[in-house]
Amino acid sequence: MNPIYASRVLRSVLVLFVFISAILSIYYLSKITYPFIIAILIAFFMNPMVDFFEKKAKMPRGLAVVISLFLIVGLFAGLITLLVAEIVSGAEYLALVVPNHVETLVDFLEQLFAAQVIPLYNQLSGLFNNLDVGQQDTILQNIQSVGSQIGTTAGNFIQGFFEKIPAILGWFPNAATVIIFSLLATFFISRDWHRLSTFGRYLPKKAKSSGKTVFADLKKALFGFIRAQLTLISITTVIILIGLLILKVDYAITIALVTGIVDIIPYLGTGAIFVPWIIFEAVAGDMARALGLGILYVVVLVQRQLMEPKILSSSIGLDPLATLVSLFAGFKLLGFLGLIAGPVTLVIITTLHKANVFRDLWEYIKGKEERPL
16 A cells, blocks of 8 residues: 555544544543533633622632622522422412313213213124124233233333332432532632633643634534523513413413423423413313414424524524534434534534634645655
């Protein structure tokens, strides 16, 4: 083989090996160091607030970090308290209205059995009695087999559920430990943020320049992605609130806020609230409200699908078509999580391209050898 091509192949294998090793190392190390990864993310988002207290209020860095942490924890605690209060209020409301709806549902089921199920059962019984003994035995065996499979599946599900209860209960002490370590690590990382950020001076000049470009673009894309999601959630919440007010639904503001938050869930989104609600209203006999909720759900769904590529592309700085392709490809490859992983991957690839990382790798693979005469 030509020595030039052989060296290129070896460098290509080396680049591929380093890339795969880095991905695997990040994956396995993240399982052990995830509390500190969480701390780095919190410190990253909290750093502007800490800098504000340190520079504008003339506070020591440590005190600014403590106050910022207290504000963030207090904000989350307040949101959780508000959510719990709304859940309690909603539970009290459901305790008043559910009995009437349950009674309506029972009446509906009784009418369904009387009008449809019992006549169908009588017809099937008549057909069954007209069959010969062998056909009846075959049908009975099939029914027993299906019943056995259903019973086995239900039993396995119940067994698996109760077997997971100790793991679920054991998750709470682990979660508390992770929170404590993350908060402590956040304090130390945020306090020494500027000192830790100077470690980049030990990198080669070219790597440091590319790293700054990648970090700046990723930071811009990250905040743009968060801004885009908040914008989409706000639009969804406003549309739902207007629709519920038109339909004269009780607790419209609370329902709109909760549904807007649920809209964060990939793929399911508002359907997790609207679909069961529409079915319930239809079964309860309130077809007008069920139809109104169905129209509102379709409007929310359509505006989300139309606005998401546009808002994401404008906030992150990506082409709308490329964003749409990344959303679809991510969903087909990874399911629900792919709707987030797709645009994130596109952002990383675009950022690396802008930083000329791919060009530098290609130059390294090609080398500086000249073709022999």
